[in-house]
Amino acid sequence: xxxxxxxxxxxxxxxxxxxxxxxxxxxxxxxxxxxxxxxxxxxxxxxxxxxxxxxxxxxxxxxxxxxxxxxxxxxxxxxxxxxxxxxxxxxxx
Numbered sequence: 001x002x003x004x005x006x007x008x009x010x011x012x013x014x015x016x017x018x019x020x021x022x023x024x025x026x027x028x029x030x031x032x033x034x035x036x037x038x039x040x041x042x043x044x045x046x047x048x049x050x051x052x053x054x055x056x057x058x059x060x061x062x063x064x065x066x067x068x069x070x071x072x073x074x075x076x077x078x079x080x081x082x083x084x085x086x087x088x089x090x091x092x093x
Contacts, residue, residue, distance in 0.1 A: 018069045026062025029055050 033055035036043065043049050 019066070019073055022062060022065045022069050026059055026066060029058030029062055033059055 033052065036052045036055060040049075040052065043052055
């Protein structure tokens, strides 16, 4: 097992436009669902209805993801603001 032990420290995680990425992905899933609705019968004839419902599930889970990442982003910003305020005005001892 020692040969699989990392010999260096892990890099910092990359932070990008997470809210925009999740929102964009959710929109894409919902658009794919809407595009497939007119072809519902075609999908049903070929036993491929799971494609339609997968897109709807992706959109639904994306809504949960948007809620989650917005709260996460707000918490990160709040913690940074608190750390900055504490650095500027350290508590009296």
